[in-house]
Amino acid sequence: MTPDLNVAIPSVEPTARAAAVRHARPAVAQATAADTILQLRHLSKVFGPKPAEAVQMMKQGRGRNEIFEATGHMVAVEDVSLDVRAGEIFVIMGLSGSGKSTLVRLLNRLIEPTSGSVVLEGRDIAPMTTTELRDVRRKSMAMVFQSFALLPNRTVLDNIAYGLEVAGLKKDERYATARAALERVGLGSYEKLYPHELSGGMQQRVGLARALAVNPSVLLMDEAFSALDPLIRSEMQNELLRLQKEEQRTIVFISHDIEEALKIGGRIGIMKDGRLIQVGTPAELIHSPADDYVRDFFRHVDVSRFLKASMLMNRADEGVFRCDLDAPARRYLDEMIARNLDCAYLCDEAGRFVGCVTLDRLHKAKDRPVREALHADLHAVSVDADLHELADIALAREYDVPVIDHNGVLAGVVSCRNILKQVLARRSA
16 A cells, blocks of 8 residues: 555635725724624714815825814824624734724714714614614623723722612612622622722722623723733732633623734724724734735734744645554654655544654655554644744754644644744744
8 A cells, every 4th residue: 555645634714914904995804694793884083063075085084183283173083894793802903092092982963973873783882862772782782981081989890780770670689690700700798898998900890791781792991001011910810811801791892902912813903093994803903914004003913923834834735644543663763765755744533743754764664554554743733823832842852843733633743943033033023
């Protein structure tokens, strides 16, 4: 039996370029109808008493500064279209004045939009009455602000229960719900304290618990951690990720900190001068920035953790054997010599990676089963392995690194030369 070299190895497509906003065609973070919970279409906000002229100039492609000089009106948000998926943390970030905080306030109509629509779970927010909108804010779209906004004359438990009290829940029910929310943020023993008796981080946890207590469909967080000390801020980010892992809430998070955005964001939207410049995963933004503005956000950030094996690998057709581990090693030795291969990758009938063999180990095994010739040190990495992990491996081996998908199927190989090239490129950047 001759080793079968025609095993099909699935390819991993390169990351698609995230779309960049243009004045005529704004970027839309697309999601299927089934998983879209919040939909923004052509959402704009112009501050000033008579915005019609400014809106017309926007449609003509005029810039924010030009519009302000001509009309005295400020374009805060310009023609933003966006789909937010159920269960994701979507981070909106940008420099000061980019319009990110205005945008999040348009979502629950704390600021009235000049034009466009916000659709939450199939319902348009814009035409809602005051009563309907108040009900949405209480039950469907809670908000956590940068300022803790706790009531100083109420205990921690009463602060958390306040929204439920306004909603008309009975005392026993609202306190039970408030206590459960307090436990989720790790402050179960602090319910009788007052806000001034808590640290800043604890106060922000109370604010988060208050928002969680109403069990909203969407949680809006406007730079919720930016007022905290760096260590406490990191702890709150970890707390948010822990809660997200447990409950899979939909969160729209506003931030001006790229490190924070990369840490917590499943997808990120970057704003400039009121416009949504680009939307994508951290990897998409890093490797396919729409312009220099987006690229500059990552200039001083270690992005190695976002450079994955799936992005660096090549197909491994030539050196792949579909093997029988009980077959004699000599059979594969002869085939490798004939094909001038130093190293080969063995897979089972389903394409799952079994191990690597080299000429010297096959030669030593000779007529013994090929399983005895498998190279213990030439293990595979996941498609999600980052550059740090790959670099540690590349420094210790001379053969290409096999890469497997989540089912254990051989997806490709990454050359050690390419790995070290990427490392050097980032050190010199």
